[in-house]
Amino acid sequence: MKIRAAILRRSPVKGPYAESMPLSIETVELDPPGPGEVLVKISAAGLCHSDLSVINGDRPRPTPMVLGHECSGIVEELGAGVSDLKRGEQVVMSFLPTCGHCATCVDGRAQLCEPGHAANGAGTLLSGARRFHCDDGAEPFHHSGVSAFAEYAVVSRRSVVRVTQDIDPVHAALFGCAVMTGVGTVVNTCRVRPGQTVAVVGLGGVGLSSVLGALASGASRVVAIDLSEDKLALARGLGATDTFVASDPDVVEQVRAELNGGVDHAIEMAGSVKAFELAYKITKRGGKTATAGLAAPGSSFAIPAVNLVGEERTIHGSYMGSCVPPRDIPHYISLFQRGKLPVDKLLSSTGPLDDINAAFDLLNQGKVVRHVIRF
Template sequence: MHMRAAVLRSSPVERPFARTRPLTIETVTLDPPGRDEVLVKMAAAGVCHSDLSVINGDRLRPTPMVLGHEASAVVVEPGPGVTDLQPGDYVVMSFIPTCGHCMPCLEGRAQLCGPGQAANGAGTLISGAMRLRCDDGTDTYHHCGVSGFAEYAVISRRSIVKITKDISLVDAALFGCAVMTGVGAVVNTCGVKAGQSVAVVGLGGVGLSSILGAVAAGADRVIAVDISQAKLDLAMTLGATDAFLATDPEAAEEIRAATGGGVDHALEMAGSAPAFELAYKITKRGGTTASAGLANPNARISLSPVHIVADERVIKGSYQGSCVPPRDIPRFIALYQRGKLPVDKLLSSTGPLEEINEAFDKLDRGEVVRHVITF
């Protein structure tokens, strides 16, 4: 079948994207689903920093590629071997496909699936197949097995989570990355307990989802840290108890003083080395510093090993919120439906596929939390 899709032909691409047009809207050929694959019609796809990092060269991926990994859709046609999905089902995509049989999968750490990570790096589905071709016949790579910036997609069943139909598909899209990563980092990676203190450094879609997750987990102090006063103000409306500008040179000392020596858990969600170092500074002795921010691979941090030992500090990475998507996405949606995770408040704006380059400019400038492309 033929469809419209946003294709990245090369990277890195200079800013502003409204001028350089890194994503071109093209007619792309989509092959039918193979075994254990599903044809879906896209409903909504979030504009996320993980897509931006491919455009600006922070994350190297093969091109041409159809970007987009945070998405919701409606099932059109289950492929051979798919018996548990029907046309019309609502689904959310996971940006890491899982094989189900490698050691991380068997240990319940789906986010570390080896074959899934290899497929994402190669720009293929987990089977190794490619179902996209540009109009010149060139094979076109898949982004995270999803390629959500397109009217339709063929996706591995291993990348799909069926959801309830009593939810807006625009809101549902956010659960595929921002919510799964941000809330998951709080409840899975850090295991935040009621009464503990949490700081979140970097208030994009993932960071603000962490704020929501910390509130839902019963954290006593929820501290928001960012360079944007507008995002700090938004965090306070979402339940944060304190807000600090990261640009304040005294921010670390002020946060430590306000919390009696630091927080139990500090989460870095900005994807920058200085943000991680700030998060580490505001973590108390015996506390946990976790990062879900994807910084440039060449970025480096400077820490004192003696403090890690003498303070019994814990440093953790958090990928995909340490989630098992078929388990956690429905749980998080249920919390949303009960008013415990007001994810809809993270939605800044929506727009058509044709305005996608302008949307990435807004994201790059920090003007939106989540802009969602709708179809």
């Protein structure tokens, strides 16, 4: 079938993107779903820094590629062997297909699925197939097994999570990345307990989702830290108890003084070594510093070993919020519908696929938390 899709033909590309136009809207041929695959009509797709990092080259990926990984849609067609979904059901995509039988999947850590990560790195579906074809003979790669910046997507059944029909598709899309990663880092990775203190460094869509997750978990103090006064104001509106400007040279001392030596859990969501170092410095004795921010390849940080041992500190990486998508996405949506996770407040704007390059400028400039493409 012929569909319209946003294709990244080369990387890296510098902004402003409204001028350099890294994503071209093209008509491409999309194959029908193969065995174990599903054709989904995309309803809404969010713009994420993980997409931006492919455009600017921070996360090298093969090109040409149809970007987009945070989305909702409607099941249109089922490939051979898929019998547990029905046409017309609403779904949210997970940006990592999980095979269910590799060592990490069997160990209950689906977010580390070995075949899933291999397929994502290669730009294919879980089966190893590619389903896009251009008139010039190019066969674009898939982004995170999803490629949501298109009218339709063929994805592995292992990338699809059935969700309730009575949620706005624009809101549903946010659960595929921002909410799953942000809330999951709090709930699954850090296992925040009621009464503990939490700091979040970096207030994009994922970081603000962590703020909401910490509040829902019963944290007694939720500290929000960012360079942007506007995002700090948004965090206060969501319920953050304390806010600090990351660029303040005394920010570490301020947080430690206000929080009695630091926080139980400091979560870095900026994808920056400086932000991680800040998070580590404001973590109290015996506390945990977690990061789900994807810094550029080659980035590294140094910590004093004696401090790590003497204070029994923990450093923890979190990928996909340590989530099991079929378990966690419906649960988080239920919390949203009960007013416990007001993720709709993270939505900055919506727009058509044709305006996607200008929308990435807004994301790159920090002017939006989440911009969602409506189809």
